Amino acid sequence: MASIKPSVPKGTRDFSPTEMVKRNFIFDTIKGVFRKYGYQQIETPSMENLSTLTGKYGDEGDKLMFKILNSGDFWNDAENKKLKEENFEFNSKNLVPIISEKALRYDLTVPFARYVVQHQNEITFPFKRFQVQPVWRADRPQKGRYREFYQCDADVVGSDSLLNEAEFVLIYDEALSKLGLKDFTIKINNRKILSGIAEIIDKSDNIIDLTVAIDKLDKIGLDGVIKELMDRGFTADDIEKIKPVILLEGSNAEKLESLRSALANSATGLKGCDELETVFNYIAGCQLITARLELDITLARGLNYYTGAIFEVKTNEVAMGSIGGGGRYDDLTGMFGLKGLTGVGISFGADRIYDVMDELNLFPQATSQSTQLLICCFDKEGEQFALPILQQLRRNEINAELYPAGAKLKKQLDYANNKNIPFTIIIGSDEIESGLLTIKNMQTGVQEKCTANQILTVISK
């Protein structure tokens, strides 16, 4: 049979052993830091009921969700009465709810909200959970955007303390420092400050237009932002009032001071300033390892959603979009009928972090995940001699392999090189007779004589 070269679906990826070691390094580091701060892991199913997901991500989200065809004889199942109605119009939109009742997870936040409501009686609040699982989106695939990708989220629900916000800054700082990043900025803003800015020009209803324009400051500069604001119906007078806010400069304390005077007439705006100050004070009591923490009032991501703090993390070492973000939302679980539960959370962009680390060559060379020693031999006798040595090493928690007898030595050494195995031992008849082995460091080429019992010492050097 002629066969087509097999492939994976558009926008999805295989991960090779080398890639997995790197990905695990990222995920394990982040998970370790989450745990250190008291966050506990949960997992939710890959598929959720359509009723759980529909309408939670806007029309676009509903469209990009991967729906699962009902199993069994879906066309003849219960719901198909509708198909036979005289005026039933056959189109995708009408058919989806009839032939599908489940979809793949689109993010980790809605399933988490569903989890909290469903298990509210088993949960001790404040509930600090983290979750590292894939999500699926039928986006048009492009460089760096995939249809299956992992999200790494940590959220706490049931605590309005700003200590949580401060701890998320510390978590970003510690995790990204541990990954080896040397220069990155954690930007922080507060939705209440954005509301305050809209309030002082009496344009609370236009807050979206306002923030969309301000958000572009980096890209189009002040003149561009002013033009955009005019286009969106803001007056010259409005712009005069908010210009000092947009052009905020100096230290975080100085910015807060300027904001306080600009927002003096907005109680909400001042509340936002107070909240930010509290977070800064918490952080001042600790010590950031690497991160710069920067108040950035142009930051407005997920505005419809966030009610307090807004976070975003950017590396300053390579050109790359944000590698993390999050914020506080006051009504996460309301969509499932549990009102008044406040939450705050952050997310790490694992794929982008991977790309940054790859570009900066930050992945550790040797990891505990790889084989440390390959024993090569030529025949059954060599195998029998090598096996107890091999098992002895493994009992000492050394990752070790014995290449099955019968292959040429070159092939065996190529295997060691391709797998980046740092040490090899070759067992020939001399070695079997004398019990004296030669262990070779594959990087330096240095060879050393030792007995079976000394291997551990040589490798651990």
Next chain:
Amino acid sequence: MASIKPSVPKGTRDFSPTEMVKRNFIFDTIKGVFRKYGYQQIETPSMENLSTLTGKYGDEGDKLMFKILNSGDFWNDAENKKLKEENFEFNSKNLVPIISEKALRYDLTVPFARYVVQHQNEITFPFKRFQVQPVWRADRPQKGRYREFYQCDADVVGSDSLLNEAEFVLIYDEALSKLGLKDFTIKINNRKILSGIAEIIDKSDNIIDLTVAIDKLDKIGLDGVIKELMDRGFTADDIEKIKPVILLEGSNAEKLESLRSALANSATGLKGCDELETVFNYIAGCQLITARLELDITLARGLNYYTGAIFEVKTNEVAMGSIGGGGRYDDLTGMFGLKGLTGVGISFGADRIYDVMDELNLFPQATSQSTQLLICCFDKEGEQFALPILQQLRRNEINAELYPAGAKLKKQLDYANNKNIPFTIIIGSDEIESGLLTIKNMQTGVQEKCTANQILTVISK
């Protein structure tokens, strides 16, 4: 809005923090042992092209596969020309290929075969890979059977050495011993022995009937098996010939000896005996930690598939189906056009292992995944005092939390108890003044005075 209590789709599960710690313990242990034996992790996408999966699991598998509805306007897309053909019959079978081109992974083996063929030029053979990922099957959910569950597979392709078989026995032994199992049996058989038995009665074509009947020995006893064999068309003469084989007794060496004489006229059967003996000899050169290794010729799982060794693992401590299985297959990648690549692999049944360990209370109490210390305080002053202490502990890799100020002490201590946090420190005005803290062991109730710098020592005791 009245809201329905949210739920997960039938046959799927949420995993709580407590369950995740236990599941991670199982997965991390198994992965660690895989790595120790030189197996490297890969991951494949959750969805595969239908063309990759269809026909690989029989009609039943094709039916139980979760298909993904094409995204976008699937009803009006290219393929729908077919829908307009006059004689197109609208039914599930005809519609699936038109409105779906992807399905969720049904097992890890077919995606692995696809991976090997697709990446054959990047792979160094023998390729030892492991994979721990969920799979999905639209089975009728029942106790212990889920529609989403994890598989843990290790396979080596491109090596016909029986050393691999021996190492899989060692892997089962080490991993299950590390998980705390104290009495389990690794059963081993060889497809060639089953072929040999069919050969000596000249019924090679009826090997399936033969093995299905023999496989029931445990459940229905010898008389039952004989009746079943008669029902399936075997003669009294046939049965007389194979009875000694079915009733094999004694040590593995004794069983092999009996088999050799019974199968003297079958070259294939004798080859199977040789292969088993080689595996036993390898193992004899090592030392099993806990496992009993038992030659069991009634073992026939996945017969159509396996060509050499067949494995199955059962615990002897609780009543439970097999907790692992595998075998050698000589043509894994043939389905994708790459012929003659032999492979052998095993799988751990993680969900069943979980149930066994839960029943036997084998999960470790304390794990490095939980918070070790909770600091309680009453006000902002307490928080400010506690934060540097907290960060100091975290810098020393201690998982620690500070309960945000404002909650009653009882609530804070309940939080510690619910999260099984072993140590608490309460920061009041006395502590802030004196710098002398009281650390409480939540299990024993014992309290101890110490300075901030001594906490580490107290906790590590």
